[in-house]
Amino acid sequence: MKTRLAIWLGAEFILAVVFGTGSCLLRRDEVGAFRAWRDHANAETRAELDRQRRITYQHQLAFAGILWSIMAGITVPIVVTVSRRGSRPERSGTAKECPGIRR
Numbered sequence: 851m852k853t854r855l856a857i858w859l860g861a862e863f864i865l866a867v868v869f870g871t872g873s874c875l876l877r878r879d880e881v882g883a884f885r886a887w888r889d890h891a892n893a894e895t896r897a898e899l900d901r902q903r904r905i906t907y908q909h910q911l912a913f914a915g916i917l918w919s920i921m922a923g924i925t926v927p928i929v930v931t932v933s934r935r936g937s938r939p940e941r942s943g944t945a946k947e948c949p950g951i952r953r
Contacts, residue, residue, distance in 0.1 A: 858929055862921040871907075873930035880906050890939020 880902040887895040 866914045866918035
């Protein structure tokens with residue numbers, strides 16, 4: 851069960867990072883800093899552009915983390931339930947499986 855869960859969570863983590871950091875999250879502050887750097891290229895405007903890019907990247911990582919936690923919140927109960935169901939021995943012909951039928 852733990853191996854299966856780790857594989858699923860690892861795959862979901864990769865998907866969340868790809869979708870989270872690959873999403874187009876352009877903030878107005880970053881666009882404004884880029885325009886200022888393009889119009890007046892100096893050390894101060896470049897530092898502001900780098901700062902805004904770091905902030906945008908942090909937002910993308912936070913989005914990926916939220917996305918991953920949502921996917922994991924759905925996956926963990928499903929994998930646990932399926933793993934437990936698969937580990938139970940089959941009972942054939944017992945009255946407990948069919949409570950409405952009397953034998």
